[in-house]
Amino acid sequence: MACKLVLVTGASSGIGAAFAREFARHGWDLAVVARREDKLQALAAEMKAQHGVDTLVITADLADPQAPQQIVDAVAQAGRQIDGLVNNAGAGQPGHFCKTEWDDQARFMQLMVTSYLKLMHLTAPGMAQRGFGRIINISSVSALVPIAKAHTRYSGTMYPGIKALLIKASEALGAELRDQGVHVTAVAPGYTWSEFHDVNGARETVSNVPGYWMLKAEDVAASGYDAVERGVPLRVPGAFYKFMTGLARILPDPAARALMARQEKTMDGK
Numbered sequence: 460m461a462c463k464l465v466l467v468t469g470a471s472s473g474i475g476a477a478f479a480r481e482f483a484r485h486g487w488d489l490a491v492v493a494r495r496e497d498k499l500q501a502l503a504a505e506m507k508a509q510h511g512v513d514t515l516v517i518t519a520d521l522a523d524p525q526a527p528q529q530i531v532d533a534v535a536q537a538g539r540q541i542d543g544l545v546n547n548a549g550a551g552q553p554g555h556f557c558k559t560e561w562d563d564q565a566r567f568m569q570l571m572v573t574s575y576l577k578l579m580h581l582t583a584p585g586m587a588q589r590g591f592g593r594i595i596n597i598s599s600v601s602a603l604v605p606i607a608k609a610h611t612r613y614s615g616t617m618y619p620g621i622k623a624l625l626i627k628a629s630e631a632l633g634a635e636l637r638d639q640g641v642h643v644t645a646v647a648p649g650y651t652w653s654e655f656h657d658v659n660g661a662r663e664t665v666s667n668v669p670g671y672w673m674l675k676a677e678d679v680a681a682s683g684y685d686a687v688e689r690g691v692p693l694r695v696p697g698a699f700y701k702f703m704t705g706l707a708r709i710l711p712d713p714a715a716r717a718l719m720a721r722q723e724k725t726m727d728g729k
């Protein structure tokens with residue numbers, strides 16, 4: 460009998476590649492999605508050699524509204540069903556909101572939100588019908604703390620709001636499907652070593668943050684896998700970020716904002 464299969468978007472680097480490795484380590488077959496096919500093929504070969512699992516490589520641009528349906532069709536054409544989904548693909552949308560073209564903002568939302576919701580809409584009903592499913596949506600600590608200008612400058616003004624939507628959407632879909640064996644978890648990482656800050660131009664700024672702020676992608680993935688298996692709706696990986704987001708919840712707004720302003724100075728090297 461074939462193993463369960465998890466679809467991981469943005470698996471060509473960083474957190475997505477780490478999730479693919481984590482699921483493969485637990486015996487899952489993979490369907491991996493990104494634009495860079497060579498990276499996906501290399502991951503597929505690595506997972507076959509290390510864990511003996513099969514991988515479907517699917518190249519797609521998730522900013523294209525047709526992509527989610529095409530991805531799900533490609534998995535079906537290979538004769539497989541989707542038992543797990545890790546919605547992870549993403550990149551920042553640097554630049555002042557008022558000075559960027561609406562088309563760029565719309566592509567950003569297609570990649571960061573609509574493709575996530577569409578992939579859940581396409582795959583969750585089958586999981587519920589079969590009585591088993593695991594869905595992870597990659598959010599961000601920026602959704603759980605007051606706004607810092609660095610988030611808006613490099614990741615995009617809408618980034619924290621988009622990531623906040625994923626937390627509520629995960630919680631709500633998880634509640635809807637709880638009795639049908641489908642677990643839905645939002646994973647909200649803080650700063651994580653990956654290509655993300657090279658792509659959005661924030662590498663120099665991020666290099667100013669203390670080392671203990673930086674997470675490893677493999678630790679984020681291990682924490683996320685553990686959370687979805689336990690049916691936890693929201694997981695913030697790492698002790699520092701658990702403390703920081705917990706503090707933001709209990710502090711009065713002005714105090715939490717002052718804390719973020721202090722963080723901003725650290726990032727600017729002041």
Ligand SMILES: NC(=O)c1ccc[n+]([C@@H]2O[C@H](COP(=O)([O-])OP(=O)(O)OC[C@H]3O[C@@H](n4cnc5c(N)ncnc54)[C@H](OP(=O)(O)O)[C@@H]3O)[C@@H](O)[C@H]2O)c1
Pocket residue numbers: 468469470471472473474475492493494495496498519520521522547548549550570597598599600647648649650651652653654655656658
């Ligand atoms: N790194 C952090 O500090 C951090 C913190 C919190 C949350 N996150 C979130 O974590 C997720 C993964 O980011 P990461 O840190 O692992 O960054 P990364 O190393 O840059 O990985 C991003 C992945 O998304 C894929 N991707 C980007 N645009 C795509 C598109 N249009 N179509 C298909 N795939 C696309 C990239 O593949 P291709 O370029 O090959 O297409 C790559 O595999 C993102 O949702 C990000 O918002 C990151």
